[in-house]
Amino acid sequence: MSTTTAEQGSFDASAHGSGSTGLPDGRPAGEPIAERLPAADARADRAARARVAAARLSAEGVEGVILSWVDNAGLARVKTVPVRRLEHAAVWGVGAAPCFDVVLVDDSFTTSHHIGGPVGDLRLIPDLGRLTKLAGQPGWAWAPADRFDQDGSEHPGCQRRFAQRMIAAAAARGLELRAGIEIEWVVALAGPPSEPPVYPSHGPAYGFNRLIDLSDYLRDLLHALDEQGLPVLQLHPEYTTGQFEVSTAPEDPLGAADTSVLVRQTVRAVGARHGLRTSFAPAVEAGGVGNGGHLHLSLWRNGQNLGKGGPGPYGLTGENESFLAGVLAELPALLALGAPSPASYLRLVPQHWAGSFQCWGRENREAALRLIPGPAGEGAGSANAELKCFDLTANPYLLIGGVLAAGLAGIDARRSLPTEVPEDPAVRPEGEIPRLPGSLAASLAEFRTSGLLREALGEPLFEAVGAVRQAELELFARHTPDELAAATRWRY
The missing domain is CATH 3.10.20.70 (Glutamine synthetase, N-terminal domain)
Known part of the structure; x- marks a missing residue:
């Protein structure tokens, strides 16, 4: 489950420095760090x-x-x-x-x-x-x-360079993406990885008790993130036992991917100093609510958020609607990038706020694509969309690059969003609302037939991703859900 930035605050693009889409050294987002080394x-x-x-x-x-x-x-x-x-x-x-x-x-x-x-x-x-x-x-x-x-x-296999290429492709059209990846994790007392987790707090979901039990740890985490220049929007106890979530300010897409890596490193390092072990795995225990890595994004042109002021649903401009429609259409294949572990599908189930249905809705936490217009009167900066079906086993550079490629293809095709699903799609008659693939094997099959992602990634990276997915399917083919959760629990 997830409480997003829009529930207790906003996805305000100005929260991170000046709101520029440039990088910390003043280089525009997507600009290569070097052309060729011998220069x-x-x-x-x-x-x-x-x-x-x-x-x-x-x-x-x-x-x-x-x-x-x-x-x-x-x-x-x-x-x-x-x-x-x-x-x-x-x-x-x-x-x-x-x-x-x-x-x-x-x-x-x-x-x-x-x-x-x-x-x-x-x-x-x-x-x-x-x-x-x-x-x-x-x-x-x-x-x-x-x-x-x-x-x-x-x-050709560099995932970070792939993300930069897709950012540059958007910039060539005058488009900017501002993004943030939510970080959810579970902490347990340090111990042998072969033993089940022993949790340091059993306070209720979102409960004050859990915050008190781990107050010193969470205070030190806030301090560390601040010292590293990472503006925190919110930090709170999450749904399942031992689970927390932190959201940082939106930034340019490459920065958001880098920040995802840095935040997780910091969470793990601060936890270790408090005798805690950290898991970002999508399923810490089979059958429970797992850790997500939801991607928030907003599309901008000339300083204007294209999620507001347009004729489309809830103020979307036509360009932004087509971008989101392109992403939604490509989600079955994108899961191979954004939910890439066999364990991802222990989490990606209905009525767990994981976004397991290929649909969209305003503030609908069961839809894969949640549209967040933002609080009335707060301004255009808060409008964004959330992709809920992704988790933190994803390489964030592949995820960002893949979503950009799908969105730009949606603009080229002038796609429109399908009919909104305003309620829990699980209550509709079975089959009425399409489910996303329910296994890595199914999402890998979609990925392998995606000419869009093959062209965007390039043949070497596309084939390497597919090879890793296939090999992990074979690695865990005989594992029960409990064994799969245990095998991946402390790897992420």
Whole structure:
């Protein structure tokens, strides 16, 4: 279940700094961080910026810098360098094997038509504009990394670069997306991963008791997020035992994906300092309410929110309606990016506010697409849409890029939204409202026939994603729901 930003506040795009869709270093969203590595002027610029950043971090007691990327199984992988090596890493990168594009959630490997095996190497190039001193891990800083081939060309399997390409495609049309990914998690007392979780609080859903029981932990989490420059809109106990949710301010799509990685790292790090283990898995226990990773988004042109002031449903402009209609139509295939684990489908069931029906409705928490016009009189900035069917096993860069590709295709096709479903779709006669795929096998079949996503991702990345999904289906084919939840509980 989920309480969104619009329930206790708004999806106000101005909440994050100036509301600009640029990145923290002043670079417009979607602009590449480097054209090709051998360019002398680009190397000199990055070297100069890295020297300044390293000196500042060193003076603040930072010893090491974490460079992270997210694999196709949705796990954040890292390399680290001493802070004194940041300049070298920014110019020449850090080596990382391309086989990590086909690694599974249990750290075993598969292969694909284009990527896999022990041969080859890539360069991780940190995005210095997102370099952050970590409040939850004293002595460390973090930056997301883009991946390049050894000759400096863009690695075709880089998920973050895919997101940047889709952002650039939208920008070429004069369109901007502002986005935020809700973070839900469950905390348990630290212990062996083979044992069932022991919860530190059994307070009621959304209850004050749970907030009191973990007050020091949650206070430290708020402090850490603030120290890292992440504006928190709200933090609250969620529905299931030990569950919490945090929402941060909307930002440009690449920033939102980066923030999703950073927030989760911070939640986990602060929890560890309090003797807590963190799970972002979609099903911590089979049969219960799982953790979602709902995507909020709003479409803008020339500083105007296209979710307000138009002739379409609840003020949507025609362009915004077509964008959302394109996403809704592509959701069965997009689930392979946004609900990519076999465990995702333990969560994606009716009447759990998971968005398991392929429909839309105003403030309808059972619809996959929830339209949020925002409180009357608050202004156009609060209007947004929420995609509820996604969870935090998703690689956020694949998710952002895939949604953008589907939305832009919807605009090209001038799609219209189907008839609104204003009530719980589960109460309608069976089959009247289409269900989203109820298994990873079904969503993977939709993904493999999606020419739209194949073209957007490019053949190497598309095939690598499909290979990982197929291999994880086979990995967990004989697991019961309880065994599947246990096997993935502490991996995410």
